[in-house]
Amino acid sequence: MTERSTPRRYFDNAATSLPKPPGVAEAVRHYLENVGASAGRGAYREAVESGRILNDCRAALRTLFGCRPDDDVIFTLNGTDALNIGIKGIVRPGDHVVTTCMDHNSVLRPLSALHEQLGVEWTAVEADPNTTLINPDAVARAMRDNTVLVAFNHASNVTGVLQSVEPIAEMCRQRGIVFLLDAAQSAGHVPIDFSSMPIDLLACPGHKGLLGPLGTGVLLVRAGLGQRMRTVREGGTGSESEHPVQPSFLPDKFEAGSHNVVGLAGLLASVRWLLKRGIGDIRAHEIALCRRMIARLDACEGLRWFGPRDVGQRVGVFSVRIDGLEPAELSATLESRFGILTRSGLHCAPYAHRTIGTYKTGGATRLALGPFLYKADVDAVTDALAEIAKSVKKPASSVTPVSNR
Numbered sequence: 001m002t003e004r005s006t007p008r009r010y011f012d013n014a015a016t017s018l019p020k021p022p023g024v025a026e027a028v029r030h031y032l033e034n035v036g037a038s039a040g041r042g043a044y045r046e047a048v049e050s051g052r053i054l055n056d057c058r059a060a061l062r063t064l065f066g067c068r069p070d071d072d073v074i075f076t077l078n079g080t081d082a083l084n085i086g087i088k089g090i091v092r093p094g095d096h097v098v099t100t101c102m103d104h105n106s107v108l109r110p111l112s113a114l115h116e117q118l119g120v121e122w123t124a125v126e127a128d129p130n131t132t133l134i135n136p137d138a139v140a141r142a143m144r145d146n147t148v149l150v151a152f153n154h155a156s157n158v159t160g161v162l163q164s165v166e167p168i169a170e171m172c173r174q175r176g177i178v179f180l181l182d183a184a185q186s187a188g189h190v191p192i193d194f195s196s197m198p199i200d201l202l203a204c205p206g207h208k209g210l211l212g213p214l215g216t217g218v219l220l221v222r223a224g225l226g227q228r229m230r231t232v233r234e235g236g237t238g239s240e241s242e243h244p245v246q247p248s249f250l251p252d253k254f255e256a257g258s259h260n261v262v263g264l265a266g267l268l269a270s271v272r273w274l275l276k277r278g279i280g281d282i283r284a285h286e287i288a289l290c291r292r293m294i295a296r297l298d299a300c301e302g303l304r305w306f307g308p309r310d311v312g313q314r315v316g317v318f319s320v321r322i323d324g325l326e327p328a329e330l331s332a333t334l335e336s337r338f339g340i341l342t343r344s345g346l347h348c349a350p351y352a353h354r355t356i357g358t359y360k361t362g363g364a365t366r367l368a369l370g371p372f373l374y375k376a377d378v379d380a381v382t383d384a385l386a387e388i389a390k391s392v393k394k395p396a397s398s399v400t401p402v403s404n405r
Helices: 024-035 044-065 079-091 105-118 136-142 167-174 261-277 279-299 328-336 351-357 377-389
Strands: 073-077 096-100 122-127 147-153 178-182 201-205 216-223 304-306 317-322 343-345 364-368
Touching: 024 044, 024 261, 044 073, 044 216, 044 261, 073 079, 073 328, 079 105, 079 147, 079 178, 079 201, 079 216, 079 343, 105 122, 122 136, 122 377, 136 147, 136 167, 147 167, 167 178, 167 364, 261 279, 279 317, 279 377, 304 377, 317 328, 317 377, 328 343, 328 364, 328 377
Parallel strands: 096 122, 096 147, 147 178, 178 201
Antiparallel strands: 073 216, 201 216, 304 317, 317 364, 343 364
């Protein structure tokens, strides 16, 4: 058991952010106690207020991501739901899709399902095993005449690598291929300008870098693209209720059923906090922590970590291994002895772990930074790792796999 005097240090921000910014819990409580109604389902004051929350949240997200007035902001159940809407809305039988080996199962599994159900073909481009960067030329070589979509991971939830988006997105635009950016680990961490970047679709959850509640997600859709996309689900929208078919206009086309307004009220508060603090300031804070983390991880004898060493090519996600210790054991020890919360395993990204050589050995232990962690927290976790690594008895015939060191 963790002693009462040991502070709990949360390093699992790649799974969901904690704590939430000031104002988020209050916004959720206000909705539950004073609003409670479903948006678009009535003309009374509470229903109108619920609709205002949705409109204000959409407007705040437009500002955060630099959307143009005619781009669409779709609310989804989470990041996985946003990716499913984007992928399945575009792809048809006989099509080909390009993705990468650094992508999450939220992309790989929908593509596998489309292959099984519709015969869709897809290619996962390999990454450099040391930096885990993707070569744009490799993406170009993977494209075919029937390639209709490139689904691309912006920042890895395993190695923290921050991929260069513009060369690949521009290549897609020139070839008439839809470009979908999975920004699950970059939204809220790095500046993203949807209006100036050649991105057609951007998917992200609301509960990670955007710092909102679980059960929220966002899909940004380039103006005009939504009309050619198919729906993934259909149902009530509060609009065109006289017709038994889904409305063709956005956002209603992709927002079937009652909204999670309680969650979106919290997301509105968190996005407003992000706008006030500034993504540039958050990015600078994260880079400073990354630089300190790298220096201190390098000093831990018997520990390996993965991904790029250049802080400009990464976000604050670090996967580590200690020779002679299973990742799950390391997470358990970090919590029980030091009060440090991490996640171990394959992180829903099997190809990424295959790339760095940890797939067959239980994955790795992940440390993920957030805006409410500071240098003292980085020092605490790296000191703990160094102490654990020093105490572990090394296997007599241990072989050190290739890493970035």
